[in-house]
Amino acid sequence: MPEMKYDDYLVKSRMPLFWCSGCGNGIVLGAILRAFAKLQLDRHNTVVVTGIGCWGKADDYINTNTFHGTHGRALGFATGIKLANPELKVIALMGDGDGATIGGNHLIHAARRNVDITAIVVNNFNYGMTGGQYSGTTLEETYTTTSQFGHIESAFDLCRLVEAAGAPYVARSHVLNVIQLEGFITEAIRKKGFSFVEALSPCPTHYGRHNGMKTAPKMMQWIKENAITLKEAEKKPQAEWENKFVIGKFTDKESVDYSTRYEAVMALAEASVSKGVSEREG
Amino acid sequence: MPEMKYDDYLVKSRMPLFWCSGCGNGIVLGAILRAFAKLQLDRHNTVVVTGIGCWGKADDYINTNTFHGTHGRALGFATGIKLANPELKVIALMGDGDGATIGGNHLIHAARRNVDITAIVVNNFNYGMTGGQYSGTTLEETYTTTSQFGHIESAFDLCRLVEAAGAPYVARSHVLNVIQLEGFITEAIRKKGFSFVEALSPCPTHYGRHNGMKTAPKMMQWIKENAITLKEAEKKPQAEWENKFVIGKFTDKESVDYSTRYEAVMALAEASVSKGVSEREG
Amino acid sequence: MNRISVNTAWCKGCGICAAFCPVKVFTQERDGTPVPEYQERCTGCKLCVLRCPDFAIQLEVSGDEPK
Amino acid sequence: MNRISVNTAWCKGCGICAAFCPVKVFTQERDGTPVPEYQERCTGCKLCVLRCPDFAIQLEVSGDEPK
Amino acid sequence: MNPNNSIRFIQGNEAIAEGAFAAGARFYAGYPITPSSEIAEISSRRLPQLGGLYIQMEDEIGSIAAVIGASASGKKSYTATSGPGFSLMQENLGVAVMAEIPCVIIDIQRSGPSTGLATKPAQADVMQSRWGTHGDHGIIVLSPSSVQECFDLTITAFNFSEKYRTPVILLADEIVGHMKEKMIIRKPGTYDVTDRKQPACDPADYKPFQADADGIAPLAAYGSRFIVRLTGSTHDETGFPNSKPENADKFIRHYTDKIENNKDDIVMTKEYKLEDAEFAVITFGCSTRSALEAMDLARGEGIRVGVLQLVTIWPFADSQVRALCSRMKAIIVPEMNLGQIIREVCRVNDSGIPVIGVNKVNSEAITPFEIMEQIREVSKCRK
Amino acid sequence: MNPNNSIRFIQGNEAIAEGAFAAGARFYAGYPITPSSEIAEISSRRLPQLGGLYIQMEDEIGSIAAVIGASASGKKSYTATSGPGFSLMQENLGVAVMAEIPCVIIDIQRSGPSTGLATKPAQADVMQSRWGTHGDHGIIVLSPSSVQECFDLTITAFNFSEKYRTPVILLADEIVGHMKEKMIIRKPGTYDVTDRKQPACDPADYKPFQADADGIAPLAAYGSRFIVRLTGSTHDETGFPNSKPENADKFIRHYTDKIENNKDDIVMTKEYKLEDAEFAVITFGCSTRSALEAMDLARGEGIRVGVLQLVTIWPFADSQVRALCSRMKAIIVPEMNLGQIIREVCRVNDSGIPVIGVNKVNSEAITPFEIMEQIREVSKCRK
């Protein structure tokens, strides 16, 4: 295979991107494609699975195999894709609404099962595609088209949640830190087992506009100013960072992935065949 | 109102209970009814919402208001019930399949939103009602009717998950520790905000039978032997308890519940009326 | 002496009361039905009552009001 | 000197490149299109390339192979 | 204040929200989806102003669950969605049927199946709205063709829902939902508002599924003097489970019968120039507008065409359509789908007259000309 | 070894699982539900023995998603459920339609709606199986009436699914699913197994939705030499989104046409004693057994009755039923629901003969006597 450069994975014929001016999605897309190039992924053995949302349209620009299913269900499809052919590299791209609001259950169960999938959630704090309503990661007291008097719910700390669900690799960065982000994504794809990367990203069109940050640079600046590294956070009392975006790698542990464990099942099952199948009562 | 004794909440006409001999559900039911009596809940202002499963049939024996909906959705119904009338005490009873497998997303989102509901999950490590298949809390390497070669998935640590999702009250006990369990349930119901109690409980008919514990006492003994208190666990290195059932109260913190927060929305909304409604573009 | 009675219409003979009574008050019949054979040992701890999954045990602690 | 070129067919004038260039190489036109006005300052850090959400910036670092 | 303040130029979606407020709805739980999201957004602003509650749930399953729960707590409740979300709601729609809980579900149809074309119109959820949830049941489905009907039929939807203790579906489409049009926001008092029947009995005697002579059981709210047991499992009058065959038979039939037996009240149609017509167009929703335009075009050419608009889609207007078939030379059924309502027309077409569909699924409205073409065709054959 | 080893006395559910294995299915994702769980349990034991994979997902939504995904990776895949789970699968069923991904969904019908009576039979998901997901689409639904048909039709379901690149539903019921009966496990080689068409073109030219002359596009698997783009959004041949009206029109029609145009192949019926019959019973699934017994009873009384069993329920056997109506004096349609198939019979009954339903929803099987009663009734009137 000739060496792949990052833009060899890009569907140039569909450029310019569909996303709004300043939308962070393109930055995350770039980071992913560079990670693909770094890992020299074979397009034929790679499947990008997306949900529905602005970020969910990322597959339109990636020329590997793709699956674009329903809102919230990317990890369901991805699980089938991966387990039916464990040789595949499967990357699921989901929005915060997609991956963590409607799709929250698939997220925690995929993490628990440790299926070898890389989940990349672009958290832009709202439903971009449908016009900027609040999602499970919308911050308290901020404004969206459906929290016009200020949002009263707490936002998920997605990394903490996915970690608690059992994922062996969990990291968070933001699009301004694009080099770090690319690094996390590369590690995550390399990781055998369920890996999760959250990318904080601007949606200037909706979340930004409703919260006094009409431009992408403003919203990126805001993310940066409210971020703290995991290392720094660990040194300080919780009260000083609990309302900040903690940036860093939360987990990176060893854990045998689902497909590998299933090999044991197959071995035992095969052994049982010779013993004969005893009928069970329904 | 005359003083209510625990069995004043019991639907005696439907006894004996539908559950199998030795099923732990009855013990949890008793603990709940005693907690009701301790708190002298008004039957008319109390709504018990159940899912579908063996434990989901608990409402058949409780003479408060009840709602018995669909598998996994108890917290969805409960959220509507509570928010439409914040005066109600709403208690959701769910199995591990019901509340944490199919219903996992509603669980974490209800916890995040901090709706004032008490969720009591009876974790018997499998789907009792449908004949003992594995659930999201089935332990690795154990046997069920659908993991006949040994289960290869990790089980959720439900308390850790719900805590990570933001719940202000989280506790776990087991049916042998019935007094502690009753105490947690009482505290949880009293708590304003989302409270979560997990009760580890035997399903001798299925999980027990498939794992060499045909009788309830055996399975209860097994739970006990594999349990460690939170206090003890905190003193020891993680490796020593991470495969044990940690028993205790994980969280009990202050956090304003959803209905109270919504009052602020209503106040702002009312104020905005006087200013006139400006039309928005669709 | 505390008086223990078992509602056999509700009891399912699971053996929990017998297995976990701290002072082994119960024996069991063939079908599991508990018999408070050694009632005199009973400390009145009520654990059997609380743990019976079928609301089948009544305990009258001597001196107590019947509950 | 490093050579910066902007693909105006892809650029949407978001201003990210300009706002975050560490050495303020860019000015912007009225519609946001970036102009590498002070190309001579460019350190070749490539952050603008990496952060451009629209794959619109090409950078030729002097001495480097064109990428 | 503007003296004309009750005249508005607004979107169908906005009129639906206004209709809900006017009907007394005070609880919305939903999950945004194009092309229905405006209903959510308006509700999120207006409900708290009215003392009501807006909540976005984690998905459509939770949304309809919360709507059902809130209704059980006594609040008139609703949600709005489109195809993908409507599909997700199907299981819990069955709970509302089985536990007989009033609520209104608004489906703003878009081009599908699956994710399809989110911003484009269709009328392809007609059969789904009747049969989407498993098991036997009856359901009421109303379909507006104008912004005014969006307002009026939303009120009617709540009224039917409360009157018959049943979920009601307002089946609109992207065209009607997003179109702006002149309409009148009716003032309170100028339209009927129905509230669910409350029990009159002693609380000790209350059975939440014990029907009165009219076939409908009073529904007390949680928190009232009555103890209310509600369930989606097969139950008897008390709300306790009951698996006796005669009980299952009674209740399963009841869910259909309470609607079928009240067709006189529920089935609404509008007739246009049918008196002297030789050909009829049977239509509903946005296609009504194309049909009416085509009717005028045809009459301009001397072809006597009339239009029957199915305002109520389900239960189907069997007798009205059957009677119409017996009077017409041919019937044309335009639909933005591949033929759903036409199946029903054929079912009751005892007269064997030609029934011709004009089916368009390219995500664009059926034009009056397309209907006109068919009218010309049949009028030629039949002359 | 027992020489009769291919004769078994097993449950319908077990036969379905065996049929899946025989058809080459090697991936099951599901969520247990009565009365289908035996299919899951048997699959969990047998699939790993066959080198396949069994997984329980967190719900039915994830289950059908995983099934679709696995099929895209080239494995024949299936799931089994019942009403509540089938309702939850509706949204993603649309993905399988839209992305044209073969898979088999087994619905073992139980008494509903909603949670209903989990262990009791019904035949009330007939219309749902056709119309449950939003938007226009075609679908193939087969319904077994015996344990042997459970096995045989499961193989056929996979074959149709692969041949037409479409989801196929096996609509059984609790009676057939749980009944044990004598049946033959056919040996490999004695039945046809269809595998999806693979592209023959250069990988650079492959378009996953480019149909061949037969109307079906070859489907390469992920991981093959071909790049495969699959989507539930409106797309063109390449799998990229395309919102042009003519494209939407083309593909939406395609999903229905590829099934309607192949009705000759897909629609299967069985005829019993129809040659000399004056009255016909049209039936499907478990009710077929009651109908056949009633047929014999009736013939014992000298009434010439025949039976038409709809093996394929959808697409509906329009022409067969229409022709039958034109030959009979009356038709009887027994169903364990309040009248679903009968609507279709009426739709194509151009002859205007009486069509009478025998509808039972008390969760018990329709007895032969109940059908017999109606036969006697119509034979009286018509004599």
Next chain:
Amino acid sequence: MKDRWEIILSGVGGQGLILGGSILGEAATVYGDAKATLTSSYGVETRGTFTKSDIIISKREIYFPEVMKADVVLALAQAAYDRYAGKLDPDCLLVFDSGTVTAAQNVQASQYGHPFNRLALELGNPAIANIIAIGTIVGLTQAVAREAFYQALEARFSEKPKAAELNRRAFDKGLELAGKKE
């Protein structure tokens, strides 16, 4: 010989009636040349409560798989006996557990009461009462050939020779009882 037998096996949950019916069905179909169907009333609420299976064995095609007119009823519990005893025709055989069931007076069917449960205990395992009873039914009806039943038992317990032997003895015991009207 009748060429169609409609048999009801009734009792309470846990008595192994479905298992017994299955073996009977296997004997008839896999090891005999008859057709057979077995249907059972399942119910979430049948744990320890009334349960029944209908087994039909016939030389001809079996359409409706539920018993329309019973030829044999087995009642292993009082609740089961009470449900059927009064409704049976004179040509029906009513086989019941005489140890746990109190027989009624005006029953038209021919009654065959044996203490199946006690006999099972005597044979060493209370769980084989079902097989003894089925042995009796087979003895009375010849609905399946003995040899076929032995084969079915053997196949089912192929990995558990002890259980096979026990069940075989139970079946023989039942055959022996057949004819002995108590």
Next chain:
Amino acid sequence: MKDRWEIILSGVGGQGLILGGSILGEAATVYGDAKATLTSSYGVETRGTFTKSDIIISKREIYFPEVMKADVVLALAQAAYDRYAGKLDPDCLLVFDSGTVTAAQNVQASQYGHPFNRLALELGNPAIANIIAIGTIVGLTQAVAREAFYQALEARFSEKPKAAELNRRAFDKGLELAGKKE
């Protein structure tokens, strides 16, 4: 006077055409005594790409809400102009932005080109090009009464007097242009 006007407002996303159409509709219905409908082509893919609204103003009932035969077409961008210019009847008015659109030769419709965008900038805000253009359309057609349009503007910007004033000036500017064929 015509009693029915079918108007297409076209351009690219973000030009405020729906807003303009809405105000026109309000003027016709809330502040006039006509009927009106407004439909717009929405699309996920229309960010910054072609977009159009159909507005119909009529004294009679309006059934089909899409333009069947355009009386007026506004084209604020080249893509929009190109889509329509060739297809219009001679009695149609084609109003376009002469600053950004290059007019075609063989167009049958009466063309009215004005540099709306530039004029808007001159008035101080590029976002009001839509209102100037609509002013021109109103001036050319009298489809709604000026007074009604003023009222509609006022109501819409009731809380923003500055914006109201600006929009009013834009509208007046448009009226003024009407008739001046460039």
